[in-house]
Amino acid sequence: MQKQEQAPVIGAGELPPEVPLALDATDVSVSFRGHRGRWNEVVHSVGLGLERGQVTVLLGESGSGKTVFARSVAGMAPHGARVEGSSVFDGVNLLDLRAAQLRKIHGDRIGMVAQDPNSSLDPMRRIGGQISETILQHRCAPDRKAAHARMLELLDVVQIREPERVARCYPHEISGGMRQRVAIAIAISCNPELIVADEPSSALDASVGARVVELLDDLRVRLATAILFITHDIGIAGRIASKPQDRVAVMLGGRLVELGYANQVLGRACHPYTRALIAAEPSGQVPRGQLAVVPDSIRGRQDWGQLVEVSPGHAAALGAVADLQSSDSVDPEVIS
Numbered sequence: 001m002q003k004q005e006q007a008p009v010i011g012a013g014e015l016p017p018e019v020p021l022a023l024d025a026t027d028v029s030v031s032f033r034g035h036r037g038r039w040n041e042v043v044h045s046v047g048l049g050l051e052r053g054q055v056t057v058l059l060g061e062s063g064s065g066k067t068v069f070a071r072s073v074a075g076m077a078p079h080g081a082r083v084e085g086s087s088v089f090d091g092v093n094l095l096d097l098r099a100a101q102l103r104k105i106h107g108d109r110i111g112m113v114a115q116d117p118n119s120s121l122d123p124m125r126r127i128g129g130q131i132s133e134t135i136l137q138h139r140c141a142p143d144r145k146a147a148h149a150r151m152l153e154l155l156d157v158v159q160i161r162e163p164e165r166v167a168r169c170y171p172h173e174i175s176g177g178m179r180q181r182v183a184i185a186i187a188i189s190c191n192p193e194l195i196v197a198d199e200p201s202s203a204l205d206a207s208v209g210a211r212v213v214e215l216l217d218d219l220r221v222r223l224a225t226a227i228l229f230i231t232h233d234i235g236i237a238g239r240i241a242s243k244p245q246d247r248v249a250v251m252l253g254g255r256l257v258e259l260g261y262a263n264q265v266l267g268r269a270c271h272p273y274t275r276a277l278i279a280a281e282p283s284g285q286v287p288r289g290q291l292a293v294v295p296d297s298i299r300g301r302q303d304w305g306q307l308v309e310v311s312p313g314h315a316a317a318l319g320a321v322a323d324l325q326s327s328d329s330v331d332p333e334v335i336s
């Protein structure tokens with residue numbers, strides 16, 4: 001039987017409370033070998049649980065560790081990375097699996113849209129063949145003909161005009177935005193339970209970017225897919241994290257400094273870094289034309305401490321909470 005027919009069709013709002021986490025990452029640290037072979041830790045003990053039917057937006061400035069963390073917990077750590085901690089998917093720690101075991105899961109149960117779509121496409125093979133192969137490899141279609149039809153349907157879903165023609169192109173013959181949409185088509189081809197989308201709309205114009213957000217939203221509603229969506233655009237974060245169960249996690253310097261439901265983090269941010277990010281948004285508190293600068297005293301500070309709950313479901317780094325409590329700007333509804 002085709003995998004598509006087996007996929008559970010559960011509305012996100014109907015999930016029973018005992019549904020396990022789609023992914024449970026605990027104390028994940030990632031290091032690379034640096035100068036004189038010394039390990040240099042770039043992600044420090046980050047924990048994050050992703051639920052079925054939930055979008056979790058990972059926000060943070062360039063270099064804060066979003067990509068390295070997300071790839072590592074999905075079992076796709078960059079070459080040379082040392083990953084510690086655990087990342088449990090369906091009862092299995094992905095960090096313990098061998099490459100061959102991971103290959104069975106990737107593209108089938110976990111879809112990845114890489115930040116650089118070139119890295120996931122084979123430059124020597126035509127677009128259509130690459131998508132069809134993923135579909136066949138994971139038995140998401142019974143035969144070549146069905147895989148071909150599904151491939152064309154997917155290209156249409158990601159709004160590629162003339163799918164027949166594009167299917168015959170090599171990656172270098174299409175634009176960067178189209179390559180990104182092809183990567184999205186591959187990631188969603190087998191209706192995965194988890195999608196890690198690393199800045200999937202950054203190379204796209206506004207309307208196609210909006211379509212990608214719609215597409216992912218539709219998947220999580222129809223199939224209760226868990227989505228980890230990376231962006232540094234607060235506006236997009238608010239659009240994709242649109243349901244009450246959706247969350248926003250904020251990274252700074254390889255650490256999680258704030259985590260909560262989207263309305264809590266985007267509406268009542270506790271951490272000065274999150275507040276600065278929100279203020280930097282053109283529609284935020286900073287007048288257009290002025291770029292809010294995150295002060296070095298915030299960006300450069302390392303000792304924010306562990307996350308503590310400030311209200312149900314909303315946690316922020318201890319240092320930020322202490323600062324808030326000692327300042328006059330304490331919102332008693334935020335700090336309980």
Ligand SMILES: Nc1ncnc2c1ncn2[C@@H]1O[C@H](COP(=O)(O)OP(=O)(O)OP(=O)(O)O)[C@@H](O)[C@H]1O
Nearest residue numbers: 032042060061062063064065066067068069078079
């Ligand atoms: N393959 C690698 N080897 C060594 N260091 C790396 C490697 N990949 C990433 N890093 C380092 O890890 C840190 C986090 O990088 P990462 O790519 O996760 O940032 P990011 O938050 O995704 O940034 P951006 O928004 O620019 O994509 C950076 O200091 C980066 O230089």
Ligand SMILES: [Mg+2]
Nearest residue numbers: 066067068115
């Ligand atoms: Mg990145």
